[in-house]
Amino acid sequence: MNRAWKRKAVVCGVTAVAVVLTACGSDDAGSTGDEESADELEIWVFSSSAPPVIEDGFTAAFPQYDVEIVEVPIADVTQRLVVALQGGDDLPDVVQVPLRESGGLFATGQFLDLSEELGPMEDDFADGILVGGNGEINSFTMGPGNMGLWVNQEALAEHGLAIPDNPTWDDVVAVARELQTASGGKQYLFVQPPGTNGANMFNAFFNSRGGTWWDEDGELAVDEDLATQTLEFMVGLDQEGLVYHGVWTDATYWDAIRNQEIVGWTMNFGVGSTSLQENVPEQSGQWQLVTWPTWAESDEQRTGVFGGSLYAGLDGADNPQGARDFIMWWLTPEGLQAQADTLGLVSYRRAAEEIDLDIEDPYFGGQNVRHDLASVPYPAFHFFHWPETEAAITAAVDQAYAGDLTPAEAVEQIVAELSAL
Amino acid sequence: MSATARRSARKYPASAPYLFIAPFFVLFVPFGAGSVLLALGISFLDWPLGQPPEFAGFDKFATVLDDPLFGKAMGNTLYMLVGFLLALLPLCLFVAVLLKQLRRRTANLVQVVIFAPITMSLIAVALVFDLLYNERVGFVNNVLDLVGVGPVPFLTDADLAPWSIIALRIWRVLGYYAVILYAGLQSIPDEYYEAAQLDGAGAWQRFRHVTFPLLKPVTLFVLVASSIAAWELFAEVQVLTDGGPARSTLTAVMYIFGASFEQFDLGKGAAASVLLAAAIIVSTAVASRLLRSDDRA
Numbered sequence: 003m004n005r006a007w008k009r010k011a012v013v014c015g016v017t018a019v020a021v022v023l024t025a026c027g028s029d030d031a032g033s034t035g036d037e038e039s040a041d042e043l044e045i046w047v048f049s050s051s052a053p054p055v056i057e058d059g060f061t062a063a064f065p066q067y068d069v070e071i072v073e074v075p076i077a078d079v080t081q082r083l084v085v086a087l088q089g090g091d092d093l094p095d096v097v098q099v100p101l102r103e104s105g106g107l108f109a110t111g112q113f114l115d116l117s118e119e120l121g122p123m124e125d126d127f128a129d130g131i132l133v134g135g136n137g138e139i140n141s142f143t144m145g146p147g148n149m150g151l152w153v154n155q156e157a158l159a160e161h162g163l164a165i166p167d168n169p170t171w172d173d174v175v176a177v178a179r180e181l182q183t184a185s186g187g188k189q190y191l192f193v194q195p196p197g198t199n200g201a202n203m204f205n206a207f208f209n210s211r212g213g214t215w216w217d218e219d220g221e222l223a224v225d226e227d228l229a230t231q232t233l234e235f236m237v238g239l240d241q242e243g244l245v246y247h248g249v250w251t252d253a254t255y256w257d258a259i260r261n262q263e264i265v266g267w268t269m270n271f272g273v274g275s276t277s278l279q280e281n282v283p284e285q286s287g288q289w290q291l292v293t294w295p296t297w298a299e300s301d302e303q304r305t306g307v308f309g310g311s312l313y314a315g316l317d318g319a320d321n322p323q324g325a326r327d328f329i330m331w332w333l334t335p336e337g338l339q340a341q342a343d344t345l346g347l348v349s350y351r352r353a354a355e356e357i358d359l360d361i362e363d364p365y366f367g368g369q370n371v372r373h374d375l376a377s378v379p380y381p382a383f384h385f386f387h388w389p390e391t392e393a394a395i396t397a398a399v400d401q402a403y404a405g406d407l408t409p410a411e412a413v414e415q416i417v418a419e420l421s422a423l
Numbered sequence: 424m425s426a427t428a429r430r431s432a433r434k435y436p437a438s439a440p441y442l443f444i445a446p447f448f449v450l451f452v453p454f455g456a457g458s459v460l461l462a463l464g465i466s467f468l469d470w471p472l473g474q475p476p477e478f479a480g481f482d483k484f485a486t487v488l489d490d491p492l493f494g495k496a497m498g499n500t501l502y503m504l505v506g507f508l509l510a511l512l513p514l515c516l517f518v519a520v521l522l523k524q525l526r527r528r529t530a531n532l533v534q535v536v537i538f539a540p541i542t543m544s545l546i547a548v549a550l551v552f553d554l555l556y557n558e559r560v561g562f563v564n565n566v567l568d569l570v571g572v573g574p575v576p577f578l579t580d581a582d583l584a585p586w587s588i589i590a591l592r593i594w595r596v597l598g599y600y601a602v603i604l605y606a607g608l609q610s611i612p613d614e615y616y617e618a619a620q621l622d623g624a625g626a627w628q629r630f631r632h633v634t635f636p637l638l639k640p641v642t643l644f645v646l647v648a649s650s651i652a653a654w655e656l657f658a659e660v661q662v663l664t665d666g667g668p669a670r671s672t673l674t675a676v677m678y679i680f681g682a683s684f685e686q687f688d689l690g691k692g693a694a695a696s697v698l699l700a701a702a703i704i705v706s707t708a709v710a711s712r713l714l715r716s717d718d719r720a
Contacts, residue, residue, distance in 0.1 A: 081684045084472060084683070084684050088472065107472075110471065110472040110687060111473075112473035196667065196668065197667045198667075252553075252557070253554075254560050257560070389681060389685035389686060393666075393670075397669050397670045398669075400581070400669040401581075401668075401669045406581070406669070
């Protein structure tokens with residue numbers, strides 16, 4: 003190679019390196035752009051009621067953030083999040099996650115640790131409200147799924163029946179039997195939905211007795227006798243014909259409420275109060291909330307968990323400070339009010355000091371159902387391996403109801419499946 | 424080379440045919456072949472959520488094959504596939520033969536009617552069937568009630584639920600495949616039937632010795648296309664039973680979805696996808712061979 007060609011080669015090489023460096027530099031330029039767009043905050047939500055309160059409340063409190071709210075259907079949110087995390091691109095700064103899916107997600111270690119912010123406030127929340135993985139606190143549960151017994155007292159009164167004060171489950175079952183006799187087996191005080199909703203219903207009953215499948219470290223921690231007794235109780239109700247089989251997502255369910263076939267069922271605030279008022283407004287004044295009955299007179303009253311949601315920040319996203327500000331905003335007076343307005347129940351114990359939660363609800367004859375539901379202690383519960391756990395419970399509970407397994411065998415089957423994980 | 428061919432060769436460049444088929448490959452290479460290769464690649468990776476992937480060899484395949492749920496899902500899928508095909512093929516053939524007996528105008532009208540279900544949204548169809556199957560207010564149970572039967576727990580009984588899914592699928596695709604078979608029937612020359620009739624063949628013999636053998640290529644297409652769709656059963660099950668009761672309708676694709684997007688194990692999901700693809704290829708090869716070997720016999 004002569005000198006001229008060598009010179010050309012060197013020039014070409016230098017030019018190539020310069021082009022590559024410029025290209026890399028464009029990323030730096032991107033980061034300059036990032037600095038410019040550091041105030042952008044992308045939030046994925048599935049609750050349709052959330053965007054207006056975020057737009058009005060949060061953006062007013064933090065005008066430095068250019069908030070983009072992306073509404074994602076609840077069924078798609080985890081799938082989209084998985085794709086975004088695996089792609090490592092287009093991550094939202096904050097995502098709303100169903101509580102039941104939080105255990106698996108937080109165990110991946112891809113979420114912001116809010117221990118510094120939420121740790122000092124631990125006593126202001128019930129045991130199971132702060133959630134996280136790997137020893138971190140990643141978020142707090144909003145609209146916790148405290149269960150209650152919703153009763154059409156007017157329909158019961160037509161038969162001269164009523165749920166006694168501070169009832170045990172035996173008291174409620176006694177009323178259900180009388181109702182069965184009085185109505186010729188056409189009215190029900192209990193509902194058992196099929197599939198995963200049924201499994202979660204069983205889980206709420208189990209949980210209200212202090213039962214859990216996993217401990218806080220993700221180790222299997224099932225009290226099998228307690229689980230068996232709980233399932234025996236529920237299968238027993240079914241065998242006695244005291245249970246309506248259906249689910250609130252079916253249109254027919256609300257017809258059954260409308261025609262007083264269903265006169266009571268165990269449920270959280272979202273479906274128990276909000277959906278009831280939306281779907282059957284004509285029954286205003288007929289319903290009451292009975293706080294979760296105890297299993298024996300001497301027992302401490304405790305509710306069960308049936309869902310909830312939370313906001314979590316993504317570790318690898320562009321605006322971690324914005325994510326922290328957003329999550330913590332929900333605990334300011336404006337944020338607490340937004341929680342109360344959109345979700346009903348507020349999990350922060352000191353909320354009543356900040357906002358007016360003394361809300362009498364005319365639909366329930368003036369009863370303060372939010373206060374009454376929240377007044378029952380909320381249990382610690384850990385949603386580890388929840389898709390597998392829920393699937394195992396669903397299959398076994400289905401078989402127990404079908405009579406293919408005894409409750410003891412069903413619980414044994416669940417534990418065997420969970421042990422293999 | 425003939426004069427016409429020479430004229431054509433002058434008019435179009437040699438690359439013309441390739442340009443005509445290029446649009447297909449422009450889409451197929453990244454989205455078809457690319458996705459398949461990507462899934463194959465991911466199946467050899469351990470790829471925890473949000474972290475860099477690591478090569479895992481055949482570990483994910485071993486995990487899937489060791490998982491009794493995968494066996495259950497594949498077993499359920501195969502069970503529903505066999506039930507579906509055993510019911511679908513004779514029904515399609517029956518409807519196609521019936522169509523051939525009709526006058527052309529009537530046949531055209533009937534084709535439009537029976538073809539309609541395949542054009543409907545699968546999710547909408549599943550929701551309608553959910554109402555039809557309802558134990559308390561469902562149309563089917565109301566009809567059964569008139570004759571003193573029921574209520575039948577179509578979707579909540581582990582033995583019945585798979586068949587309720589099969590019935591939905593048959594209702595949806597019966598017209599589509601029957602129309603394809605009907606087109607095949609029309610391509611069989613009438614002279615064959617006339618000759619068979621002159622030889623004294625009855626209706627069954629004409630069907631067995633004329634219709635069925637000459638319809639084999641079309642039947643093979645129907646068999647392969649419908650069985651591939653049956654292996655990929657997902658949406659209607661997700662809506663109607665969510666894999667229950669007692670996992671009696673858990674399908675292979677539901678297992679893959681669960682592994683990927685509920686357990687966040689993309690490697691496991693991809694490995695299960697590769698195994699499902701292998702099952703589809705094997706079953707297609709078996710179906711082709713059965714019909715072809717019969718031909719030679």
